[in-house]
Amino acid sequence: MQHIIEGFLNFQKEIFPQRKELFRSLASSQNPKALFISCSDSRLVPELVTQQEPGQLFVIRNAGNIVPSFGPEPGGVSATIEYAVVALGVTDIVICGHSNCGAMKAIASCQCLDPMPAVAHWLHYSDAAKAVVEKKTWDNETDKVNAMVEENVIAQLNNIKTHPSVAVGLRNNGLRLHGWVYDIESGEIRTLDKNSKTFISLADNPDVCFE
Numbered sequence: 001m002q003h004i005i006e007g008f009l010n011f012q013k014e015i016f017p018q019r020k021e022l023f024r025s026l027a028s029s030q031n032p033k034a035l036f037i038s039c040s041d042s043r044l045v046p047e048l049v050t051q052q053e054p055g056q057l058f059v060i061r062n063a064g065n066i067v068p069s070f071g072p073e074p075g076g077v078s079a080t081i082e083y084a085v086v087a088l089g090v091t092d093i094v095i096c097g098h099s100n101c102g103a104m105k106a107i108a109s110c111q112c113l114d115p116m117p118a119v120a121h122w123l124h125y126s127d128a129a130k131a132v133v134e135k136k137t138w139d140n141e142t143d144k145v146n147a148m149v150e151e152n153v154i155a156q157l158n159n160i161k162t163h164p165s166v167a168v169g170l171r172n173n174g175l176r177l178h179g180w181v182y183d184i185e186s187g188e189i190r191t192l193d194k195n196s197k198t199f200i201s202l203a204d205n206p207d208v209c210f211e
Contacts, residue, residue, distance in 0.1 A: 022054065032058040034092040037077075037156070038066045043184050044098045058084045064103030065095055065149040067156040070163045074100040078163060085165040085175065087182070092209075095156045096180040096189075097149045102147040108133065109141065119176045129155040141196055150199055153192065170211060177211035 016023065026203035035058045036046045046052070046059055062078050067077055074082075084090045097104070103123060106113060107130050113120035129151035136146040157179050160166050169175030179192030181199055192210045200208065 008055045013087045018148060026055045028056075030055050030088070031086060032084075033057055033090055034058070035060065035081065035088075035090045036063075036096065037065055037067060037104065037160075038092045038094075038096040039063065039098055039101055041098060041101065042102075042181055044096070046096070049182060049189070050186075054085065058090060061120065063122060064101065064126060064152065065093065065097050065156060066103075066122065066152075067160045067163075068125050069159045081163055085163075087089050090094050091174065092178060093160065094180055095153055095160065096182055097153045097178060099146070099149065099183045101145070101149050101152075104152055105145050108144045108148045108192045118142040125159070126152050126155060128158070149181055150192075153181060157192070161211070179210045 024110070030076065033053060034056070036050070038044055038046050039047055040063055043087055046061075047054075055110050057175060058080075062077065067081070070078060077171065081093075084093075103119075103126070106119075107109065107126055109188070113123070126148075128136045129148060132151045133144060133147050138147070157177055160177065161170070166176060166177075170177070179187045179199075180202065181190045183189070189202040191208050192198075193200050193201040193205065193208050200207075
């Protein structure tokens with residue numbers, strides 16, 4: 001913990017004074033234009049990867065960048081999505097997976113999760129992705145995990161469309177959905193192209209979106 005506390009002290013002493021006006025402007029309100037849903041993995045930092053300032057991204061993070069389909073008992077993910085779309089009026093939603101994802105590795109390898117029953121239950125929200133991947137034969141585990149990462153992003157994009165606020169936003173308010181996969185080693189992002197149903201370079205195709 002010491003290095004975390006030292007980091008805060010450095011922020012308080014060195015960084016905050018330099019950005020004082022920014023934080024003053026954010027003290028009473030926020031106006032983010034995008035909801036960014038990513039994995040909790042410590043190697044993926046949405047604000048760093050996208051170079052966004054405080055106040056510009058509304059972020060949901062959980063194991064596997066999962067979005068449960070809308071149901072009769074909405075949880076925290078559902079409530080946060082609804083707030084982002086209805087109250088904050090975000091114009092874009094990004095669901096971002098990443099390379100070497102532990103959650104997707106656990107699914108791809110059928111890892112025993114008996115010691116973590118909550119995790120096991122949570123990962124069932126990726127069953128649609130697993131079903132697609134299991135239909136194919138893979139030369140190696142790495143390729144299978146990479147496929148799980150991509151199919152999981154697609155599955156969660158389909159799940160988020162079941163949320164009433166998102167459905168209305170897509171139909172009436174110009175809301176856009178984006179599916180990304182971030183490569184930790186290269187720093188590259190691939191985006192899901194709706195037409196080809198494949199992930200292509202975001203740098204080369206910045207205008208591509210899923211919906």
